[in-house]
Amino acid sequence: MAKTVVVHSDFKALGSQLQEAISGFDANIDFVTKGERNVIKKVSIGDSVFTIKRFKEPGIFNALVYQFLRKSKAKRSFEYAIRLIDLGINTPRPVAYFERFSFGLKDSYYISEHIAYDLDFRVLNHNPEYPNRDEILRQVAAFTFKLHENNVNFLDHSPGNTLIKVSGEGQFDFYLIDLNRMRFEPMDLDARMKNFRRLWLSKRMINVMAAAYAQLSGHSQSKIHELMTKYSRQFQKKVNSKKIRKRKKNKLH
Missing domain, CATH: 3.30.200 (Phosphorylase Kinase; domain 1)
Structure with missing residues (x-):
C-alpha cells in the first residue's frame, strides 16, 4: 500500500x-x-x-x-x-x-x-439574546468581506465552519475550518451575497450584516440587503423542501 x-x-x-x-x-x-x-x-x-x-x-x-x-x-x-x-x-x-x-x-x-474557541456561528443562529450578538455579526460580515477582497470563495461558509474566539472587550477573532471546498477567484457582488446563504440568517441578522458589509464595500445597503435576503431565503426554502420530501418518503416506508 x-x-x-x-x-x-x-x-x-x-x-x-x-x-x-x-x-x-x-x-x-x-x-x-x-x-x-x-x-x-x-x-x-x-x-x-x-x-x-x-x-x-x-x-x-x-x-x-x-x-x-x-x-x-x-x-x-x-x-x-x-x-x-x-x-x-x-x-x-x-x-x-x-x-x-x-x-x-x-x-x-x-x-x-487545536483551537480553544469560545463559540461558533451556530450559537448566534439559535440564541438571539446572546451577549454582543449584533457586534459579533458585524465583525463576521467584516471577516467575510476580507475573504471576498482576497478572492476567497469559501464554498462551505456555514454556521459550523466559523470558530469564534473572544480577543478583547467587544473584539473577536474568526477561524475558518473544513477548508477542502474553496475556490480562489474574483467575486462580483452577486457571488459575494450568495456566499452568505449557508449561514442560515434570520431577518434581523441580515439587517445587521447587510449594513456592516455595505459600509465596508461602498455598495448600497438596500442592494446588499436585497441580494443577501434573496439567496438566504432561496437556500432555506431548498433545504426545508428536501426535509419535507425526506419525511414523506420515510412515512411511506
Missing part, C-alpha cells in the same frame, strides 16, 4: 509522533466530532494539542479520481490553510496530511493545531 506523508516545516520534529497518532487513530477515544462522513479527534503531543480529521473512504470511482486526477480533501485542506494564513486569514495552523492508496485513495487525514 503506497502512502503520502507531508509534514509542515514548522512541525518536522514531530513527524514520527504524528505518524503514530495516525496509526493509533481508531484506538483514540478523544472525539471532537463523530459524523457520518468524517471523524475528528484530538491528540496531545508534548505540550501541544492537535486535531486529526479522517475523511470518509471514497467510493471506487472517486478513489481513483483522487489518486490520479484530483487532490484529496486532506491535501486541499492542508494547502488551502497555508494559503489562507499567507493572506492573513485565520485558520488553525496546518500541521500535516496523510494519504494511503491501494487501487485508489483508501483513507486520508488532515492534522491541524
Whole structure:
C-alpha cells in the first residue's frame, strides 16, 4: 500500500509522533466530532494539542479520481490553510496530511493545531439574546468581506465552519475550518451575497450584516440587503423542501 506523508516545516520534529497518532487513530477515544462522513479527534503531543480529521473512504470511482486526477480533501485542506494564513486569514495552523492508496485513495487525514474557541456561528443562529450578538455579526460580515477582497470563495461558509474566539472587550477573532471546498477567484457582488446563504440568517441578522458589509464595500445597503435576503431565503426554502420530501418518503416506508 503506497502512502503520502507531508509534514509542515514548522512541525518536522514531530513527524514520527504524528505518524503514530495516525496509526493509533481508531484506538483514540478523544472525539471532537463523530459524523457520518468524517471523524475528528484530538491528540496531545508534548505540550501541544492537535486535531486529526479522517475523511470518509471514497467510493471506487472517486478513489481513483483522487489518486490520479484530483487532490484529496486532506491535501486541499492542508494547502488551502497555508494559503489562507499567507493572506492573513485565520485558520488553525496546518500541521500535516496523510494519504494511503491501494487501487485508489483508501483513507486520508488532515492534522491541524487545536483551537480553544469560545463559540461558533451556530450559537448566534439559535440564541438571539446572546451577549454582543449584533457586534459579533458585524465583525463576521467584516471577516467575510476580507475573504471576498482576497478572492476567497469559501464554498462551505456555514454556521459550523466559523470558530469564534473572544480577543478583547467587544473584539473577536474568526477561524475558518473544513477548508477542502474553496475556490480562489474574483467575486462580483452577486457571488459575494450568495456566499452568505449557508449561514442560515434570520431577518434581523441580515439587517445587521447587510449594513456592516455595505459600509465596508461602498455598495448600497438596500442592494446588499436585497441580494443577501434573496439567496438566504432561496437556500432555506431548498433545504426545508428536501426535509419535507425526506419525511414523506420515510412515512411511506
